[in-house]
Amino acid sequence: MAKKVSKKSKVKKVLPPTPHRAGIKPPKLDAKQIPNHVAIVMDGNGRWAKQRGLARTAGHEAGEKALVDIVHGAIEIGVKELSVYAFSTENWRRSPEEVKFLMGFNRQVIHNRRDELNGLGIKIRWVGREKKLWASVLNELKEAEQLTKNNKVLTLNMCINYGGRAEMLDAAVAIAKDAVRKKIKPDALSEKSISKYLYAPSMSDVDLFLRSSGEQRTSNFLMWQSAYAEMVFMDVLWPDADRRTLWKAIETYAERERRFGKA
Ligand code: IPE
Numbered sequence: 001m002a003k004k005v006s007k008k009s010k011v012k013k014v015l016p017p018t019p020h021r022a023g024i025k026p027p028k029l030d031a032k033q034i035p036n037h038v039a040i041v042m043d044g045n046g047r048w049a050k051q052r053g054l055a056r057t058a059g060h061e062a063g064e065k066a067l068v069d070i071v072h073g074a075i076e077i078g079v080k081e082l083s084v085y086a087f088s089t090e091n092w093r094r095s096p097e098e099v100k101f102l103m104g105f106n107r108q109v110i111h112n113r114r115d116e117l118n119g120l121g122i123k124i125r126w127v128g129r130e131k132k133l134w135a136s137v138l139n140e141l142k143e144a145e146q147l148t149k150n151n152k153v154l155t156l157n158m159c160i161n162y163g164g165r166a167e168m169l170d171a172a173v174a175i176a177k178d179a180v181r182k183k184i185k186p187d188a189l190s191e192k193s194i195s196k197y198l199y200a201p202s203m204s205d206v207d208l209f210l211r212s213s214g215e216q217r218t219s220n221f222l223m224w225q226s227a228y229a230e231m232v233f234m235d236v237l238w239p240d241a242d243r244r245t246l247w248k249a250i251e252t253y254a255e256r257e258r259r260f261g262k263a
């Protein structure tokens with residue numbers, strides 16, 4: 001009897017996502033209309049702050065709750081993988097003050113939210129380039145990865161110091177090195193084997209690519225993985241986004257005809 005209890009207590013309890021505060025439910029769609037992998041360019045924090053006469057950093061701070069709400073909403077509707085662009089390899093071009101803020105802020109968000117995300121059964125994964133990334137941010141990401149590694153509800157790819165070209169360049173360098181070492185035969189390379197050299201080899205192809213702020217560009221996000229993604233651009237600034245923004249984009253996605261080159 002005692003044995004049974006101790007075995008039971010080992011099973012980790014997964015908490016359900018918190019419902020929308022006004023009780024709004026996700027749209028009713030068939031499972032096949034739900035994108036498996038959603039990638040989000042969380043854009044418009046600076047403009048949101050400017051509209052309010054605030055510093056750009058206040059916009060970044062206000063974006064945290066949008067992200068958390070969307071994570072809950074992603075689980076509710078049945079998305080299995082979510083990639084969020086939090087800092088690009090091009091964002092180093094911003095002022096030293098903003099870069100410093102963003103590094104510290106990302107570290108803080110991961111630290112403060114990891115237990116909540118873990119409770120929801122989310123697997124956190126860092127996707128990006130190590131070079132230049134603050135060691136303290138990397139440590140925080142590694143801890144969150146370790147804590148959440150066995151979770152199955154949703155994979156959350158935190159793309160920090162990520163760039164699509166950087167990812168392909170790093171893959172090309174690694175492939176070239178393996179070829180020189182005769183670990184691979186250049187003629188045997190395939191799209192599948194190239195994927196193994198990307199930052200997160202098990203990442204699935206992006207189904208829905210969503211960008212807030214009204215800008216209609218990808219800004220170097222998940223180039224390889226988004227080759228056949230459906231693009232949805234939303235006219236909302238990131239701090240004003242919430243799970244309804246995601247659900248609306250998914251409704252648009254559900255109406256699209258995906259052909260993958262077939263007639
Ligand atoms: C997105 O918001 C956040 C990051 C790029 C880190 P922005 O800071 O780009 O906001 P806008 O585009 O200037 O409004």
Ligand code: IPE
Pocket residue numbers: 041042043044085086087088091215217219
């Ligand atoms: C893309 O947004 C990067 C992130 C959201 C982290 P940017 O605001 O940096 O992109 P551009 O400069 O408008 O292309």
Ligand code: MG
Pocket residue numbers: 043044045
């Ligand atoms: Mg921007």
